[in-house]
Amino acid sequence: MDGGGAPVMVDAVRAAPRRSWGAYWQAAPFAIVFLLFFIVPLCLTVAVSFWHYDEYSLQPAFTLENYEEVFDGCIAKLPSLCVTFATYLSTLRFALMAWVCTLVLGFGIAYFLAFHVRTVPMQMALFLICTVPFWTSNIIRMVAWVPLLGRNGLVNQGLQAVGATSAPLDWLLYSEFSVVLAFVHLYTLFMMVPIFNSMARIDRSLIEAARDAGASGWQTLWSVVIPLCKPGIVIGSIFVLTIVMGDFVTVGIMGGQQIASIGKVIQVQMSYLQFPIAAANAVVLLGIVLLMIWALTRLVDIRREL
Amino acid sequence: MTEMNRRGLLRAGAGLAGVAAGTGLAAPAVHAQEPVTLRYLGTAVNQSAEIAAKVKQDLGITIEYIPVVTDDVIRRAVTQPNTFDLLDMEYFSVKRVLPSGNLQGIEARRIKLFDKITPVFTRGVTAGGRTLGEQGTAPKKVQFMNGRGGKDLATSPTEWMTLIPTTYNADTLGIRPDLIGRPVASWAELLNPQFKGKASILNIPSIGIMDAAMVMEATGQYKYPDKGNMSRAEIDRTMAMLTEAKKAGQFRAFWSDFNESVNLMASGETVIQSMWSPAVTKVRSQGVACTYQPLKEGYRAWASGFGMPRTLEGRKLDAAYEFINWFLSGWAGAFLNRQGYYSAVLETAQANMQPYEWAYWMEGKPAEQDIKAPDGSLLEKAGTVRDGGSYEQRMGGVACWNAVMDENTYLIRKWNEFIAS
Numbered sequence: 001m002d003g004g005g006a007p008v009m010v011d012a013v014r015a016a017p018r019r020s021w022g023a024y025w026q027a028a029p030f031a032i033v034f035l036l037f038f039i040v041p042l043c044l045t046v047a048v049s050f051w052h053y054d055e056y057s058l059q060p061a062f063t064l065e066n067y068e069e070v071f072d073g074c075i076a077k078l079p080s081l082c083v084t085f086a087t088y089l090s091t092l093r094f095a096l097m098a099w100v101c102t103l104v105l106g107f108g109i110a111y112f113l114a115f116h117v118r119t120v121p122m123q124m125a126l127f128l129i130c131t132v133p134f135w136t137s138n139i140i141r142m143v144a145w146v147p148l149l150g151r152n153g154l155v156n157q158g159l160q161a162v163g164a165t166s167a168p169l170d171w172l173l174y175s176e177f178s179v180v181l182a183f184v185h186l187y188t189l190f191m192m193v194p195i196f197n198s199m200a201r202i203d204r205s206l207i208e209a210a211r212d213a214g215a216s217g218w219q220t221l222w223s224v225v226i227p228l229c230k231p232g233i234v235i236g237s238i239f240v241l242t243i244v245m246g247d248f249v250t251v252g253i254m255g256g257q258q259i260a261s262i263g264k265v266i267q268v269q270m271s272y273l274q275f276p277i278a279a280a281n282a283v284v285l286l287g288i289v290l291l292m293i294w295a296l297t298r299l300v301d302i303r304r305e306l
Numbered sequence: 307m308t309e310m311n312r313r314g315l316l317r318a319g320a321g322l323a324g325v326a327a328g329t330g331l332a333a334p335a336v337h338a339q340e341p342v343t344l345r346y347l348g349t350a351v352n353q354s355a356e357i358a359a360k361v362k363q364d365l366g367i368t369i370e371y372i373p374v375v376t377d378d379v380i381r382r383a384v385t386q387p388n389t390f391d392l393l394d395m396e397y398f399s400v401k402r403v404l405p406s407g408n409l410q411g412i413e414a415r416r417i418k419l420f421d422k423i424t425p426v427f428t429r430g431v432t433a434g435g436r437t438l439g440e441q442g443t444a445p446k447k448v449q450f451m452n453g454r455g456g457k458d459l460a461t462s463p464t465e466w467m468t469l470i471p472t473t474y475n476a477d478t479l480g481i482r483p484d485l486i487g488r489p490v491a492s493w494a495e496l497l498n499p500q501f502k503g504k505a506s507i508l509n510i511p512s513i514g515i516m517d518a519a520m521v522m523e524a525t526g527q528y529k530y531p532d533k534g535n536m537s538r539a540e541i542d543r544t545m546a547m548l549t550e551a552k553k554a555g556q557f558r559a560f561w562s563d564f565n566e567s568v569n570l571m572a573s574g575e576t577v578i579q580s581m582w583s584p585a586v587t588k589v590r591s592q593g594v595a596c597t598y599q600p601l602k603e604g605y606r607a608w609a610s611g612f613g614m615p616r617t618l619e620g621r622k623l624d625a626a627y628e629f630i631n632w633f634l635s636g637w638a639g640a641f642l643n644r645q646g647y648y649s650a651v652l653e654t655a656q657a658n659m660q661p662y663e664w665a666y667w668m669e670g671k672p673a674e675q676d677i678k679a680p681d682g683s684l685l686e687k688a689g690t691v692r693d694g695g696s697y698e699q700r701m702g703g704v705a706c707w708n709a710v711m712d713e714n715t716y717l718i719r720k721w722n723e724f725i726a727s
Contacts, residue, residue, distance in 0.1 A: 087726045151573070153573075257561070258560060265722050269722075272718050
C-alpha cells in the first residue's frame with residue numbers, strides 16, 4: 001500500500017527464476033486443497049451431468065437428456081419464457097439490482113472511510129461496524145427481518161403512527177424489495193472492501209494536482225478517483241454478482257419461497273435425488289457466471305492494475 | 307446451524323443427566339460390555355432430548371441424533387446407508403428408499419408389542435372400527451415387505467416390516483379465528499380471495515399439491531381417483547389452479563420448517579395455512595389465538611416409523627430392536643401423545659398418562675385441569691377441548707395420506723415452474 005511496495009515486488013519477480021522450486025512448494029498446499037476440494041468435485045459434477053438417472057439410482061452414461069430437460073421447451077415456447085429462462089432472468093435482475101445498490105453504497109462508504117476519516121484507528125473502528133451484519137448466523141439474521149418489516153412490524157407500525165400510511169404495507173416483506181434489501185445489507189461489505197483498498201492506494205498528490213489544475217470536486221471524482229478505483233470496483237462486482245447468482249437461502253427466506261432462483265431449483269432437484277439434472281443446471285450456472293466474470297475482466301485488466 | 311448448536315447443547319445436557327441418573331441402575335447387570343450407541347437419523351421435530359435421556363437411563367443405550375430435513379432423510383438413506391443405525395422417516399418415503407435395497411426388513415416376531423400396534427397401520431381402520439381414507443401412501447400399503455433383504459413391497463401382511471410406526475397424525479389447516487372472525491369449514495377457504503396475501507402452504511411439492519387437491523375437490527372443480535397418485539394431466543390441472551392463485555397474490559409465503567410456520571401465524575403474516583398440530587399448540591402457547599380447524603372434507607394424514615439400514619448387524623441390531631421395543635412400551639408414546647401426536651401402541655401410552663391427560667388428548671373431552679407440555683409449561687387451560695375432538699373423530703376423518711406419486715419427477719418440474727411463475 002505504501003510507496004515501498006512496488007520495488008519489493010519487482011525484486012521478487014526478478015528473483016523468481018532462481019527460486020522457482022521454492023515458489024512451487026509455497027504454492028503447493030493451497031494448490032492441493034484447491035485440487036481436492038474444488039477441481040475434483042467440479043469435474044465430478046460435470047461428469048454426473050451427463051449421467052442417466054431414475055428415482056433411486058444413477059447410471060454412468062453419456063447422455064444429453066439432462067441438458068435437454070433443463071432447456072425443455074425453451075426454443076419452442078418463445079417469445080414466452082420457459083422456466084429456465086424465466087428463472088435466469090429473475091436471478092439476473094436481482095443480481096443487477098443488488099449490484100447497483102451495493103456499488104453506490106459501497107463506493108460511498110469507502111470514499112468516506114478513505115478520504116474523510118483521518119486516523120487509522122478510526123478507520124478500523126468504522127470498518128468493524130460494517131461487519132456487524134455478519135456477527136449473527138444467516139438464519140437468525142433473516143428471521144429478524146419479520147418483526148421489523150412484517151405486517152405488524154416496527155416499520156409498518158412506525159409509518160402508521162406518524163400517519164404516513166393508513167394500512168400496513170405488504171410489499172415490505174416477502175417481496176422483491178425485501179430480497180434486494182437483504183442482499184444489500186449483507187453484501188455491501190464485499191463491494192466496499194476492495195474499493196476501499198483501491199482508494200487507499202491512490203496517491204494523494206494526484207488529487208491535489210487535479211485540484212490545482214482547476215478540476216471541480218465532481219471532475220476529480222469522475223476523472224481521477226473512479227478510474228483509479230476500477231480494479232476495486234471490478235473485484236467487488238465479481239464478489240457480489242457471483243454470490244447473488246448462486247444464492248437460494250436469501251431469496252427463499254426473504255421472498256417467502258415464492259421467488260425462483262437457480263440455486264433453489266438445483267436444491268429442490270438435489271433433495272429429490274435428481275443429481276444429474278441438478279448437476280446439469282449447476283454446469284449451466286457456472287458457465288454463465290464465468291462468462292460474466294470474463295466480461296468484467298475484459299473491462300479492466302485486474303492483473304495489470306493490481 | 308444455530309438450531310443444531312442449540313440441539314447439541316440440549317442433547318449434551320440431557321445425556322449428562324441421563325448418565326448421572328443411569329449409572330447406578332441399568333449399567334452393570336444388563337450391559338457388561340461397553341454401552342452401545344445408536345446413530346438416529348431423522349427430522350429434528352421427532353428427536354427429543356428427553357427421549358434420549360430416558361433411553362440412556364432405562365436401557366443404557368446412547369442415542370446420537372442426526373437431525374436433517376425430511377428430504378435429506380431420504381437422500382441419506384438412499385446414498386449413505388452406513389452413516390446411521392436407525393432411521394426415522396415418513397411412510398411415504400418407503401417407496402423411494404426400499405427400491406435402493408438399503409432398508410432391511412424388521413422381524414415382526416422380535417417386536418414384542420406387534421399385536422398391539424394400532425390397526426391404522428396394519429389394516430387401515432381405527433381401533434373403534436372407522437375406516438380411514440386410502441388415497442396417497444396409506445401406511446398399510448407400504449407396511450410389509452417380502453423378506454429381510456427385499457426390495458419389493460408385499461401386498462398382504464408378512465413377517466417382515468418396512469418400518470415400525472412411531473408417530474402419526476391428521477393434518478388440517480390452522481387459522482387465526484381472531485383475525486378471520488367467522489366460521490371456516492372447508493378446504494376451499496385456503497384459496498378464498500378474501501384471504502388474499504394472508505394464506506400459506508407447505509413448500510414441499512408432494513405435500514403442497516395434496517393440499518391444493520383438497521381445495522380442488524372442496525370447490526367441486528374435479529374429483530380425483532387418487533389425490534396421492536395423480537396423472538400428468540391431473541398434476542397440470544392442480545398446478546394451474548395454484549399458479550393462478552399465486553399470481554393473484556393469494557399466498558404470503560410458503561413455509562418449509564416448523565418454526566417458520568409458527569412465526570408466520572403468530573406474527574399475523576398469515577391467517578390461514580396448512581400446519582402441524584404441535585405448531586398450532588406453540589402459537590397458542592405464545593398467547594395468540596390459533597385453531598387447528600377440522601374441515602368437512604377431512605384430514606391429510608401422515609405417519610412415520612423406525613427403519614433399519616441394510617448395514618445394521620450384531621450388537622447394534624439387537625440394540626435397535628431393544629430400543630424399538632422400549633419405544634412402544636409406553637413412556638415414549640405418552641411423551642408423544644402429550645405433544646398432540648399419536649402413538650403407535652395406545653394401551654401402553656395410556657398407562658403412562660394421567661386419566662385427565664388421556665381424556666383431553668385422546669377422548670376429546672374438556673380438560674379437567676390445566677394441560678402441561680412435557681417440559682411442564684402450560685399448553686391449555688382447564689375446560690379447553692382439543693380441536694377436532696377425539697382420536698376416533700380425528701383419525702376416522704382422514705381423507706388421504708402424504709404420498710410420493712409415480713409421476714414424482716414430473717411433479718418436481720411442475721413445482722419449479724410454479725415457483726418461477
